[in-house]
Amino acid sequence: MRRRSVKFFIDTANIDQIKDANDMGMVDGVTTNPSLIAKEDGEFKQIIAQICKIVEGPVSAEVISLDYEGMIKEAIDLAGIADNIAVKIPMTIPGLKAVKYLTAEGIKTNVTLVFSALQALMAAKAGATFVSPFVGRLDDLAQEGMGLIEEIAQIYANYDFDAQIIVASVRSPLHVLDSALLGADIATIPYDILKKLASHHMTDKGIDAFMADWKKKNG
Secondary structure (H helix, E strand, O other), X not given: OOXXXXXXXXXXXXXXXXXXXXXXXXXXXXXXXXXXXXXXXXXXXXXXXXXXXXXXXXXXXXXXXXXXXHHHHHHHHHHOOOOOEEEEEEOOHHHHHHHHHHHHOOOEEEEEEEXXXXXXXXXXXXXXXXXXXXXXXXXXXXXXXXXXXXXXXXXXXXXXXXXXXXXXXXOOHHHHHHHHXXXXXXXEEOHHHHHXXXXXXXXXXXXXHHHHHHHXXXX
């Protein structure tokens, strides 16, 4: 299995959340999608540009066109916002064609809505920079989302693909733990889940005990 530095992306378009997570040192990149953008005030490209100024790593911005020509036009426009843009492309046949073209043009891509190892294999062969399997949505269907990550990691290791695995649709801290154990390159994590990673009731209990003892000693 490949050995790379584990990375955390934050899955949000909220500027305050991104700044806070970045201050923790936990933001290696950002993923957005139309649904996340719709929750925020402001124009789409302005939000993305602001995020790109805060975060040095890749910032994923998604096309909404479903045809090849539309994807290419949008992707080139998005890539012009900042050097760290990664264009999110849906896992479709037109999407694969767009990924091949954009990769040849030096534009980073993130193939999204991946639900099978074969889709991930095709995305890697097309030249995707990142591939995003949605583990939470598979879990919702009583399928093992993390099992998909294990399959993709094995396939990529077999053939030394450059595409990086982004574990997406993260629903719990356990998804993040399993991502690290399985050797996924990246987990893209909602802000509320990221905060839970730092929490443990025994940590809180220990702090309370230390503070109580200090107060007894020092009044």
